[in-house]
Amino acid sequence: MAPRSKQPAQRAKKQASSFGAPEQAQRPKDNEKRIQTGIQGLDELIEGGLPRGGVTLLSGHCGTGKATFATQFIYYGAKEKNEPGVYITLEEEPEEVMGDVKRFGWDMEKLVKDKKISIIKPEITKFDTLKKTIEDEIDKIGAKRLVINPFGLIAAYFANVYDARKALASLRRQMQKLDCTALVVADIKEGEQTFSFTGYEEFVVTGVIVLDLAFKKESNSYVRTLFVRKMEKSNHSLKLVPLEIKPDGLVVYPDAEVF
Amino acid sequence: MESTTVLDMPKIALYTISAEEYTRRLVDILKRAGKGKKVIYLTTTKPYSQISGMLHEAGIKQDNIFFIDCVSRSMGEKSLNAQNCVFLENPRNLTAISIAINESVKKLPGKKLLVMDSLSTLMLYNDHVTMGRFSNFVINRMRALDVDTVLSAFEADANSDVLKQIAGFVDEVKKK
Numbered sequence: 001m002a003p004r005s006k007q008p009a010q011r012a013k014k015q016a017s018s019f020g021a022p023e024q025a026q027r028p029k030d031n032e033k034r035i036q037t038g039i040q041g042l043d044e045l046i047e048g049g050l051p052r053g054g055v056t057l058l059s060g061h062c063g064t065g066k067a068t069f070a071t072q073f074i075y076y077g078a079k080e081k082n083e084p085g086v087y088i089t090l091e092e093e094p095e096e097v098m099g100d101v102k103r104f105g106w107d108m109e110k111l112v113k114d115k116k117i118s119i120i121k122p123e124i125t126k127f128d129t130l131k132k133t134i135e136d137e138i139d140k141i142g143a144k145r146l147v148i149n150p151f152g153l154i155a156a157y158f159a160n161v162y163d164a165r166k167a168l169a170s171l172r173r174q175m176q177k178l179d180c181t182a183l184v185v186a187d188i189k190e191g192e193q194t195f196s197f198t199g200y201e202e203f204v205v206t207g208v209i210v211l212d213l214a215f216k217k218e219s220n221s222y223v224r225t226l227f228v229r230k231m232e233k234s235n236h237s238l239k240l241v242p243l244e245i246k247p248d249g250l251v252v253y254p255d256a257e258v259f
Numbered sequence: 260m261e262s263t264t265v266l267d268m269p270k271i272a273l274y275t276i277s278a279e280e281y282t283r284r285l286v287d288i289l290k291r292a293g294k295g296k297k298v299i300y301l302t303t304t305k306p307y308s309q310i311s312g313m314l315h316e317a318g319i320k321q322d323n324i325f326f327i328d329c330v331s332r333s334m335g336e337k338s339l340n341a342q343n344c345v346f347l348e349n350p351r352n353l354t355a356i357s358i359a360i361n362e363s364v365k366k367l368p369g370k371k372l373l374v375m376d377s378l379s380t381l382m383l384y385n386d387h388v389t390m391g392r393f394s395n396f397v398i399n400r401m402r403a404l405d406v407d408t409v410l411s412a413f414e415a416d417a418n419s420d421v422l423k424q425i426a427g428f429v430d431e432v433k434k435k
Contacts, residue, residue, distance in 0.1 A: 257354070259392060
């Protein structure tokens with residue numbers, strides 16, 4: 001049996017830092033180029049936040065926490081970072097979006113009144129019209145954050161996959177131009193192997209964050225998980241980490257494991 | 260499994276204890292190893308209320324003990340509320356246990372001791388590969404966070420594949 005010693009731990013720490021990845025993934029750098037998500041524990045996995053002015057796909061099956069994540073991103077920005085946000089809801093009514101998160105103690109209505117958050121449900125008739133609506137809303141409140149939930153409804157509007165991909169690419173350019181960071185929500189059908197409606201959105205965006213539920217036969221229950229599949233300009237973690245919905249919102253546990 | 264007594268207080272130790280002596284031995288360990296430390300006590304064998312009562316009877320102050328209770332909720336107890344205890348769903352969910360251990364350790368200041376009571380219960384619900392992964396994770400994490408750790412198990416399980424494997428990860432194996 002090895003005698004008690006601090007050396008192995010110190011050596012392990014030293015090796016981890018010299019090999020780079022784990023330490024680098026946790027080190028926030030270029031803070032001005034990052035937008036903090038407001039999801040406790042997540043920013044450690046992506047070098048301090050989402051790349052500023054980028055478009056990140058938030059992908060997951062039903063019940064994985066996507067809507068809560070998206071709302072938390074907008075709420076945190078407006079409340080804590082003085083970064084106003086626009087929430088484009090394509091299915092739920094704005095009142096429902098605000099009502100859903102009252103249980104977390106998030107007073108969205110006040111932030112809407114204070115013009116820190118704008119929640120709109122536009123008709124999708126033409127993508128260019130939608131883009132114009134988004135730009136107007138961003139201009140109106142000086143938004144730094146945008147959520148589109150769900151993006152699949154926009155993708156479904158296009159006659160072919162190529163046009164949907166082009167539309168997302170144009171949204172990405174628009175976000176860069178407006179210096180606004182977008183989170184687009186992608187609903188994934190059970191059993192699908194893609195991260196989005198068409199399966200191509202993930203190639204166009206800056207980042208892909210996947211929320212999921214892992215079934216554990218031992219406990220006959222599911223465990224919430226998060227995985228950063230892609231994050232441009234980031235040495236992001238590739239670890240599958242547990243996620244919980246706590247009384248005050250989503251929490252990611254970068255130091256824990258999924259068993 | 261061989262019994263060794265190399266050191267007085269190992270950094271990470273696996274104690275195999277006879278079922279008859281289990282509670283008394285664990286109290287002894289807690290008295291000795293917990294001295295001057297914040298203790299995180301993970302219980303998968305008895306509910307918090309019983310462990311707390313048992314420690315009280317043994318004259319152990321609990322100001323410095325934080326409990327992770329994996330039993331009470333699985334017994335159907337509804338009104339659970341204690342400042343120094345977090346109540347988990349059941350002993351089957353190793354992910355939730357790993358989160359609770361991590362968060363408790365991060366929350367408590369100073370020198371710490373983790374007591375895991377017991378691996379035998381966790382082994383009832385989790386296969387040996389998962390148990391091996393989980394134990395290895397806890398041991399490595401506690402080493403990295405400089406937390407002394409006591410893993411306890413029933414003596415009857417000493418020759419199980421899981422405990423033999425864990426014996427290779429720890430600093431000391433002791434038969435109590």
